[in-house]
Amino acid sequence: MVKVEQMIFNAIPSGMPVPGETLKKVERELDLDAPLDDGAVLLKALTLSWDPYLRGRMRDESKESYVPAFKLGEVIANFGVGEVVQSANSTFQQGQKLYGSLDFATYQVLPKDRADSLVALDNKEGLPWTTWVGSAGMPGQTAWWAVEKVAKLSKDDTVFVSGASGPVGQVTLALAKKIGAKTIASAGSPEKVDFLRDTYGVDRAFNYKTEDANQVLAQWAKDTGKPFNVYVDNVAGPQLEAALENIARGGTIVAIGAVTDYNGSPYGIRNVFQVVAKELRWEVRRSPASLPSLALTYGHAPAPQGFIILNHLTPEVLNEFYTEIPPAIASGSIPVKEHIFKGLDNGESFLTLFDQKNSNFGKAVISLE
Ligand SMILES: NC(=O)c1ccc[n+]([C@@H]2O[C@H](COP(=O)([O-])OP(=O)(O)OC[C@H]3O[C@@H](n4cnc5c(N)ncnc54)[C@H](OP(=O)(O)O)[C@@H]3O)[C@@H](O)[C@H]2O)c1
Incomplete structure (x- = not known):
């Protein structure tokens, strides 16, 4: 058993999100050795992205939008990179780094349908994992x-x-x-x-x-x-x-x-x-x-x-993007500035996107490495 930190959608904000109220960090236990269902993966999150559009997911579920609302009391999710700790999915092996929609949790088991939507990053450009959810994401x-x-x-x-x-x-x-x-x-x-x-x-x-x-x-x-x-x-x-x-x-x-x-x-x-x-x-x-x-x-x-x-992200479009942009970042022709928050918090780091206090500078991202 390990202690796992998760970020929960705790209450719908009216106006600005309130750290500890609208988003809340909780601790749960997870058995890293438990057998996985067919197609699932167990990931250790390396990085998770804070994007402004997530504010729109913190709404009443009954309101339609272009992205689904978060469910109250459940862990929020967004783009991230995780390392495979254990895999029951034939596409992925232990140690691979996967990009896609991850839970805001230090460790997580993703079922087959979510695991299948992830992509393995070979990172031949040698970029920090945080960059794969920002300028290269x-x-x-x-x-x-x-x-x-x-x-x-x-x-x-x-x-x-x-x-x-x-x-x-x-x-x-x-x-x-x-x-x-x-x-x-x-x-x-x-x-x-x-x-x-x-x-x-x-x-x-x-x-x-x-x-x-x-x-x-x-x-x-x-x-x-x-x-x-x-x-x-x-x-x-x-x-x-x-x-x-x-x-x-x-x-x-x-x-x-x-x-x-x-x-x-x-x-x-x-x-x-x-x-x-x-x-x-x-x-x-x-x-x-x-x-x-x-x-x-x-x-x-x-x-x-x-x-x-x-x-718009068809495989062809993504292929074009990944051929052009990550190498340009690695060569320095696309300079990158990131604001890295260490570890999960109660949503204080999310608030920096909106609080107008200059408390962030560059791409807001959580590092869990
Ligand atoms: N259409 C799409 O598919 C798509 C995809 C990705 C992102 N987006 C959108 O693209 C925009 C930029 O995204 P990003 O990830 O690069 O965001 P970001 O710059 O990291 O967003 C946060 C920044 O917005 C500025 N800001 C906050 N409140 C503001 C206000 N009231 N007036 C003016 N500026 C304010 C702040 O910078 P200052 O210190 O400069 O105020 C803050 O640091 C966002 O609107 C995002 O939702 C759309």
């Missing part, structure tokens, strides 16, 4: 998809990226620089702004808390004679309004996330008429086929597009 896939498949960024573009110091922002900026596009980026502290400028060569980095995004974007157009024409939107809220106001006619908005709205009622964008005036097309696709698509179409310009990355 789901957030990196999101940025790569946004830059290369949705915006199809070119050297003639100027891209504005909000929420830029996190993993989606980091990979977006690194790819944009590689392509030769000009970059404008925002984050919430002077240190983060310096980091964006010094690490990714951002042409105009600013702190959205102390500088008005509207003014920064307007000034950019005055100084360069050309407004930015692509907006990679991680936050929505006032920065989306500023982007709508200042984006070039026919520009592209890649709608990735809305951190501003995750813990309260939606901000409400007040200048949506710019979509008409600038002949933008605004399309939100939740899934390629199975779910209905919602499309508001104005004009004929390139499409601003929302997407959920998990609906």
